[in-house]
Amino acid sequence: MLISEELLESYGAETETLHPGDVIFNEGDTPRQYYQIKEGRIKLNHFDEDGRELILAVLHAGLSVCELMLFIDKTYPVNAVAMKPTEIIKLPTGNFTRLLDENPDISKDINRFLSERLYFKFIMLQNNTSLRPEVRIKGALDYHRSFSHNPGPFSFEVPFTRQQLASITGLRVETVVRTVKKLEQENYLKIIDRKIYV
Secondary structure, eight states: OOSOHHHHHHTTOEEEEEOTTOEEEOTTOOOOEEEEEEESEEEEEEEOTTSOEEEEEEEETTOBSSGGGGGSSOOOSSEEEESSSEEEEEEEHHHHHHHHHHOHHHHHHHHHHHHHHHHHHHHHHHHHTOSOHHHHHHHHHHHHHTTOSOOSTTOOBOOSOHHHHHHHHTOOHHHHHHHHHHHHHTTSOEEETTEEEO
């Protein structure tokens, strides 16, 4: 967990249960809460002018959700949607600010976490400009694996479908399927029971 559940609760946090498809916030909403995933998975998405979904991130237990928006006076640039049964911990912005003021070590942890996330996001964005689908897919997989604490080979189960991987990389599903098979032949990833492991 980024911030312990006990510490969050001591500042007034509450837990909310979500079902797949439940929206936590919409693009354009004003940030009013700190959100941390206790269990489950959340996607941050955006729909382009043609109505096509672009998935910008998939977040899992222990991670916070768009916490960087609490430090600036801007609205959310994405939607946050539960992908499976999920529990989130919510803390009002004022209480979150007080928690950081009174716990400087937590504030440092948040800064380090944001810096790591931005670093890997830059790498992923660079890869997504490539015309080569394997570069895009590797960049997306490496970005999401960066949140895993298990560095062993093929230990990270990729948390999305081929369709979602296409939405993340801006590729066609057919291209993703073909490229994933090629990357398996190159021993970059493994497919076990139709799931991708890197």
